[in-house]
Amino acid sequence: MKNIKYILTVFFIATTLLSCNEEKWLEEVPYDFxxxxxxxxxxxQIDIAVVNLYQNIHSMLFGSGANGYGWAFFYTTxxxxxxxxxxxxxxxxxxxxxxETGEVAWVxxxxxxxxxxxxxxxxxxxxxxxxxxxxxxxxxxEAKFFRAFAYRGLGIMYGGVPLVLEEIxxxxxxxxxxxxxQVWEQVISDLTDAVQDLPDADAVEQDGRISKxxxxxxxxxxYIITQEYDKAIAAATAVINNSNxxxxxxxxxxxxxxxxxxxxxxxxxxxxxxxxxxxxxxWVSQYEYNTPGGGADDNLPRFLGPLYWQLRDNDGENxxxxxxxxxxxRGIGWWAASDYMLNEVWQNANNDIRNSEHxxxxxxxxxxxxxxxxxxxxxxxxxxxxxxxPLNKWWSAIFAKSSPIGNFPDELIADxxxxxxxxxxxxxxxxxxxxxxxxxxxxxxxxYLLKGDQGNxxxxxxxxxxxxxxxxxxxxxxxxxxxxxxxxxxxxxxEFRLLTLMRMGNIVDRVRTYNPMxxxxxxxxxxxxxxxxxxxxxxxIERNTEADLSQNLGYF
Numbered sequence: 001m002k003n004i005k006y007i008l009t010v011f012f013i014a015t016t017l018l019s020c021n022e023e024k025w026l027e028e029v030p031y032d033f034x035x036x037x038x039x040x041x042x043x044x045q046i047d048i049a050v051v052n053l054y055q056n057i058h059s060m061l062f063g064s065g066a067n068g069y070g071w072a073f074f075y076t077t078x079x080x081x082x083x084x085x086x087x088x089x090x091x092x093x094x095x096x097x098x099x100e101t102g103e104v105a106w107v108x109x110x111x112x113x114x115x116x117x118x119x120x121x122x123x124x125x126x127x128x129x130x131x132x133x134x135x136x137x138x139x140x141x142e143a144k145f146f147r148a149f150a151y152r153g154l155g156i157m158y159g160g161v162p163l164v165l166e167e168i169x170x171x172x173x174x175x176x177x178x179x180x181x182q183v184w185e186q187v188i189s190d191l192t193d194a195v196q197d198l199p200d201a202d203a204v205e206q207d208g209r210i211s212k213x214x215x216x217x218x219x220x221x222x223y224i225i226t227q228e229y230d231k232a233i234a235a236a237t238a239v240i241n242n243s244n245x246x247x248x249x250x251x252x253x254x255x256x257x258x259x260x261x262x263x264x265x266x267x268x269x270x271x272x273x274x275x276x277x278x279x280x281x282x283w284v285s286q287y288e289y290n291t292p293g294g295g296a297d298d299n300l301p302r303f304l305g306p307l308y309w310q311l312r313d314n315d316g317e318n319x320x321x322x323x324x325x326x327x328x329x330r331g332i333g334w335w336a337a338s339d340y341m342l343n344e345v346w347q348n349a350n351n352d353i354r355n356s357e358h359x360x361x362x363x364x365x366x367x368x369x370x371x372x373x374x375x376x377x378x379x380x381x382x383x384x385x386x387x388x389x390p391l392n393k394w395w396s397a398i399f400a401k402s403s404p405i406g407n408f409p410d411e412l413i414a415d416x417x418x419x420x421x422x423x424x425x426x427x428x429x430x431x432x433x434x435x436x437x438x439x440x441x442x443x444x445x446x447x448y449l450l451k452g453d454q455g456n457x458x459x460x461x462x463x464x465x466x467x468x469x470x471x472x473x474x475x476x477x478x479x480x481x482x483x484x485x486x487x488x489x490x491x492x493x494x495e496f497r498l499l500t501l502m503r504m505g506n507i508v509d510r511v512r513t514y515n516p517m518x519x520x521x522x523x524x525x526x527x528x529x530x531x532x533x534x535x536x537x538x539x540x541i542e543r544n545t546e547a548d549l550s551q552n553l554g555y556f
Contacts, residue, residue: 038292040124043131046139049121053114053146060110061496062432063117065297068334071303075335075497078514079488080304080497083391085338086525088215091517093527099538099555107157108537111150113165118147124168131498136160136198141197145215148190152222155183156503159533161551173270174546184226191219201244207273208286208431213239215280217435220443222419225503229451232442236444237283245437246279247467255275255407259378261353263468267401272431282435289409289429297337300493302426305331305395308364313383317371317506320364322420326412327364328403330423333393341492342397345485354489361398369417391516404429404447438464438490461486481502507532530554 002399039045054463061070072090074080076097082089090096090103097104101321121143154161156410162175163186178186194215201211216238223232239245265271272284288294305328323330342360349355363379373383379395389395398405412425445460458475464486465472473482484504487495501507506525511551512518535555 062298092525143192232447309332325419
């Protein structure tokens with residue numbers, strides 16, 4: 001699992017859009033320490049700066065730590081909810097997603113940090129001496145891709161935002177918002193440039209580094225946003241027709257001799273990169289366990305995994321010996337899949353392997369010998385029928401793609417015979433997909449559908465469904481709801497669902513319909529009609545004293 005080495009160097013300035021350094025009273029000439037003035041002076045230093053952009057993405061999306069901020073892209077939508085309590089975190093959009101909310105500022109600051117670091121590279125790279133102009137242009141392409149990626153996220157979540165396209169080296173408090181259309185124009189411009197100079201997939205020298213495929217995949221989504229559907233189809237087709245990519249249809253990788261299927265294989269440790277034989281991966285964020293500079297590991301198994309190891313049977317006995325390796329380790333039941341994700345999308349699933357017992361564990365065998373139900377399935381036997389399980393915190397299901405099922409590092413196994421783990425077995429310990437070819441097919445299907453071509457949309461959807469042995473969909477049945485169902489089936493906890501629903505403009509309706517914290521007995525946790533965008537953080541508005549950084553409609 002070779003990866004990019006995440007080298008954090010002291011010269012990168014972690015900053016937010018408006019909180020820049022105060023004016024320097026003394027001009028210093030650095031000779032024996034890193035500074036912005038001497039840290040972008042060689043090709044190697046530029047490459048370190050580019051690698052830092054990969055680290056920025058990984059830290060933002062997968063390394064948000066105990067605060068769980070990164071999971072806001074999932075549990076605030078139709079596929080999941082915070083099951084800690086009805087009023088916890090962002091369950092109530094109207095009360096909790098405000099200009100003062102920590103997650104609101106975190107998303108804003110994280111994306112702008114990427115933009116600032118990309119701009120520093122773009123502003124300084126032309127002064128660096130390269131042996132090959134092609135090498136310079138390749139690094140420019142990477143930096144532009146990351147700037148585009150960040151502005152794409154900001155534009156979706158906040159609408160029009162300040163466009164910062166040059167390095168900021170002095171205090172600035174007069175930012176103004178560009179229109180959302182101007183943001184999309186800049187993203188498309190950067191991605192179009194990036195496509196020209198990024199390498200093709202077979203020429204990428206390190207796992208995790210982006211290629212033309214990643215830029216075209218993102219371009220397809222942007223052209224859908226701007227309603228240029230033929231261009232979206234062309235961009236997606238450039239990836240799909242590239243001989244370097246193909247959907248994985250046969251067993252492969254590190255555990256292909258075990259019970260499972262090809263979809264299960266896609267998410268086993270060591271199987272995400274092209275070196276494992278995976279031709280479906282387009283962009284994979286890298287992680288190396290117990291390696292200095294190996295990146296922050298994500299704690300998805302901890303947050304999404306139910307608190308099953310505290311379950312008790314009808315006689316009050318523990319159902320399990322404790323956290324178990326074959327059940328995904330030590331989950332805490334912080335958020336859970338919605339009924340829509342657990343059940344509705346699988347109606348008439350038939351032979352769809354994505355819904356198999358290998359990929360979604362809906363029951364488990366009692367392994368505590370002291371329980372009268374020892375050796376029986378706990379749900380099927382009724383062993384936990386009297387257990388109070390509000391909000392499905394203790395049990396709903398375990399998604400195998402979210403956890404290293406039966407494959408935790410050896411030092412996290414407390415008892416190799418039973419598979420009992422230590423309390424630290426709560427991370428994924430693997431690389432994470434950011435783009436996968438299955439999604440490219442679904443993006444092209446979306447473009448076809450929006451163009452009015454249900455036939456070709458069905459063909460692309462059925463390419464994905466065929467791999468999973470699912471029944472083909474008829475063209476007449478393809479609509480946006482069906483497409484979102486298919487995205488949920490294929491891309492659960494991979495796609496950042498909040499971004500998908502916000503770019504489609506249906507976040508409000510989908511949350512009201514499918515998020516259990518917004519209907520039934522919890523209907524008071526309403527999402528307002530105007531919350532198709534998140535608010536601009538108040539701290540940014542208050543610091544922008546020399547111009548009006550206007551707030552989004554519906555926020556104060």
